[in-house]
Amino acid sequence: MAEAKIKGSKNKYCDSESRYRAAFRYMLLARVFEERTANLYRAGKIVGGVFMGKGQEAFSVGLALALDKNRGDVYGPLIRDQAGRLAFGEALLDAARTYLGSIEGPMKAREGNVHRGNIPMGIIPMISHLGSHISVVSGRLIGKRFCGQKDAIGGVCIGDGGTSTGAFHEALNQAAVEKLPLVVAVANNQFAYSTPTDRQFACDDLVDRAIGYGVEGHSIDGTDLSLCLDTFQKAATRAREGYGPQLVIGHLLRLCGHGEHDDASYISEKHKQGVFGRDCVDVAQQYLISSGWSNLAEIEQWTAEIQKEVEKATSCAQRESGPDPFQETWQALATTRLAEGNSTA
Amino acid sequence: MSITYLEAIQAAQDRALAENEFVYIYGQDVGSFGGAFKATKNLAAKYPGRVIDAPISEDAMVGSAIGATAEGMRPILEMQFADFSTIAINQICNQAATQFWRTGIPCPITVRLPSGGTEGGGPFHSQSMEAIYAQYPGLIVLTPATVEDAYSMLLEAVTIDDPVVFCEHKYLYYHLKADQLPDKNLPVGKARIARTGKHATVVTYSAMVHEALRAADTLEEEGWEIEIVDLRSIKPIDTDTVLASVARTGRLLCVSEAFPWGGVNAEVISRVTSEGFHLLDAPPKRLNAKDTPIPFHPNLWKAHRPASQSIASSLRDLLRY
Numbered sequence: 068m069a070e071a072k073i074k075g076s077k078n079k080y081c082d083s084e085s086r087y088r089a090a091f092r093y094m095l096l097a098r099v100f101e102e103r104t105a106n107l108y109r110a111g112k113i114v115g116g117v118f119m120g121k122g123q124e125a126f127s128v129g130l131a132l133a134l135d136k137n138r139g140d141v142y143g144p145l146i147r148d149q150a151g152r153l154a155f156g157e158a159l160l161d162a163a164r165t166y167l168g169s170i171e172g173p174m175k176a177r178e179g180n181v182h183r184g185n186i187p188m189g190i191i192p193m194i195s196h197l198g199s200h201i202s203v204v205s206g207r208l209i210g211k212r213f214c215g216q217k218d219a220i221g222g223v224c225i226g227d228g229g230t231s232t233g234a235f236h237e238a239l240n241q242a243a244v245e246k247l248p249l250v251v252a253v254a255n256n257q258f259a260y261s262t263p264t265d266r267q268f269a270c271d272d273l274v275d276r277a278i279g280y281g282v283e284g285h286s287i288d289g290t291d292l293s294l295c296l297d298t299f300q301k302a303a304t305r306a307r308e309g310y311g312p313q314l315v316i317g318h319l320l321r322l323c324g325h326g327e328h329d330d331a332s333y334i335s336e337k338h339k340q341g342v343f344g345r346d347c348v349d350v351a352q353q354y355l356i357s358s359g360w361s362n363l364a365e366i367e368q369w370t371a372e373i374q375k376e377v378e379k380a381t382s383c384a385q386r387e388s389g390p391d392p393f394q395e396t397w398q399a400l401a402t403t404r405l406a407e408g409n410s411t412a
Numbered sequence: 413m414s415i416t417y418l419e420a421i422q423a424a425q426d427r428a429l430a431e432n433e434f435v436y437i438y439g440q441d442v443g444s445f446g447g448a449f450k451a452t453k454n455l456a457a458k459y460p461g462r463v464i465d466a467p468i469s470e471d472a473m474v475g476s477a478i479g480a481t482a483e484g485m486r487p488i489l490e491m492q493f494a495d496f497s498t499i500a501i502n503q504i505c506n507q508a509a510t511q512f513w514r515t516g517i518p519c520p521i522t523v524r525l526p527s528g529g530t531e532g533g534g535p536f537h538s539q540s541m542e543a544i545y546a547q548y549p550g551l552i553v554l555t556p557a558t559v560e561d562a563y564s565m566l567l568e569a570v571t572i573d574d575p576v577v578f579c580e581h582k583y584l585y586y587h588l589k590a591d592q593l594p595d596k597n598l599p600v601g602k603a604r605i606a607r608t609g610k611h612a613t614v615v616t617y618s619a620m621v622h623e624a625l626r627a628a629d630t631l632e633e634e635g636w637e638i639e640i641v642d643l644r645s646i647k648p649i650d651t652d653t654v655l656a657s658v659a660r661t662g663r664l665l666c667v668s669e670a671f672p673w674g675g676v677n678a679e680v681i682s683r684v685t686s687e688g689f690h691l692l693d694a695p696p697k698r699l700n701a702k703d704t705p706i707p708f709h710p711n712l713w714k715a716h717r718p719a720s721q722s723i724a725s726s727l728r729d730l731l732r733y
């Protein structure tokens with residue numbers, strides 16, 4: 068696997084092998100954690116919904132590992148980026164607490180499931196309205212430019228459906244005009260909820276849009292971890308070196324329902340048996356073994372460790388209290404002297 | 413037979429499609445999937461080419477529907493959640509709502525908004541947006557609270573020559589059942605007395621009608637007879653029915669699930685105090701959700717929105733005055 072050279076990079080995964088191994092471990096951690104949340108959802112312990120990134124872990128982790136939060140990079144994950152969030156540096160406990168409604172969570176149980184972030188760390192707290200977080204990532208880059216911090220880049224995630232929003236178009240065009248160091252990762256998982264891509268866009272490949280926006284484009288098999296790591300590393304380097312926004316399309320398949328409430332019966336056998344239907348975790352595991360970078364015993368050991376880690380995070384979050392409405396401030400304003408209170412008169 | 417609020421919405425659309433060849437349905441996942449809530453279940457198969465999946469492009473969904481009306485079409489749009497209609501506000505409020513006034517050509521679109529809070533819905537899947545749309549001249553805004561109204565008002569919405577924002581409450585989708593669909597019902601624009609009483613009037617709409625009915629049951633045990641007015645339609649508001657009720661009871665509480673600033677409660681109280689001040693024996697009260705985004709956690713969500721207990725306690729304050 069070719070390794071892109073990053074100028075002045077402090078990337079801790081200095082060679083392909085260590086990065087690949089680290090990436091795989093994040094993928095596994097995300098997979099095991101999400102399967103646990105799905106079980107908790109079915110057991111009625113999680114309300115609202117559970118949204119998994121099954122089948123998208125390689126693509127998700129690829130972007131996140133090309134970013135470096137210690138360098139000021141900014142990350143805008145979306146619903147299927149548990150793997151990327153972990154790789155960027157979000158604590159597993161933050162995810163468990165948000166899903167399980169713990170008052171100790173980063174969103175104080177005001178928000179749930181994937182609607183979480185960490186602004187100081189550089190993680191945009193997504194709202195549901197698809198596409199609207201892209202320009203927010205851009206804004207952080209613009210802000211950094213104002214403050215003389217020129218080194219940082221942004222990475223932002225969206226699905227194929229999300230590319231149909233006006234917000235996506237406006238943000239891409241704006242980022243191109245501003246020549247922002249922004250890597251836009253589009254996970255084309257063939258469906259937006261039940262809607263297949265042929266009801267979503269009419270171009271052959273979403274990467275065709277890159278030329279229209281005047282940005283550099285990359286289109287890859289999103290089930291191949293090597294390719295994902297490599298492409299995002301290159302795209303991040305291009306962005307950092309001043310070549311402007313990078314549009315990376317990953318072709319893959321959602322290997323789960325839209326949420327855990329959805330049996331995804333609309334996904335055909337043809338899709339499942341098709342080239343993008345393979346499970347990126349299996350593919351990566353085979354590669355690790357065949358390349359000699361790891362072996363089954365080590366992977367089993369990782370899995371055991373991860374299961375403990377997941378158990379620890381979820382049971383901790385489950386033991387913690389939920390929010391108490393009498394302790395809640397019920398204030399949406401930062402400027403408390405201007406807050407009106409909640410009059411019922 | 414028993415039919416839910418959600419099934420009534422499906423049935424109304426089925427009938428609208430059957431009776432008028434110019435009706436079509438457009439929205440995300442509404443086709444063979446039948447919609448995120450199954451409000452268009454089976455319709456794509458029954459009416460080929462007329463129940464169409466839209467890309468995730470709310471602005472263009474509404475814009476294209478506005479254009480289609482000029483060719484004689486009568487589109488029904490489904491927003492996946494009311495909250496996402498904010499993206500189409502420009503088209504709804506600036507394009508659709510102004511068209512008739514600007515050109516004399518009506519714009520008969522119906523925009524369905526799955527509205528209101530449910531457990532675990534959180535800030536972006538729970539909003540009640542009726543007051544925002546009602547602010548804009550040129551729109552009709554409907555908020556059915558019963559299975560019968562969900563059916564008859566949606567059918568009527570499709571026949572109205574103005575843009576209609578149809579706020580259907582997600583909490584009622586499965587909770588509410590009726591024995592059958594109505595042949596005849598009150599028309600759009602008329603409020604309904606959901607319960608008669610003589611000591612105080614609660615004016616409310618949508619899911620809060622049911623919370624108010626429960627509060628009235630509680631107060632009945634305490635010796636109070638509470639009258640409940642279900643507005644049904646937010647714009648136009650049936651001020652006459654409200655004033656007539658306040659004339660009988662002398663006391664008014666307005667209840668809405670929406671945020672407190674402005675809104676339907678403020679509108680009703682303003683009309684009653686200016687047109688019926690002499691009818692009031694006590695200052696009118698209002699009860700809204702709290703002035704924060706809608707919380708995810710059920711503990712917080714239950715405290716954020718009005719519910720039968722808080723309505724009962726507001727009523728006790730009102731009756732004590």
Ligand SMILES: Cc1ncc(C[n+]2csc(CCOP(=O)(O)OP(=O)(O)O)c2C)c(N)n1
Nearest residue numbers: 195196197226227228229258259260492496
């Ligand atoms: C503006 C907007 N409209 C509608 C929705 C409702 N919605 C949530 S996820 C989703 C499908 C998203 O599909 P895609 O972008 O392809 O991402 P995927 O779920 O496949 O990862 C829809 C329609 C939304 N979140 N935002």
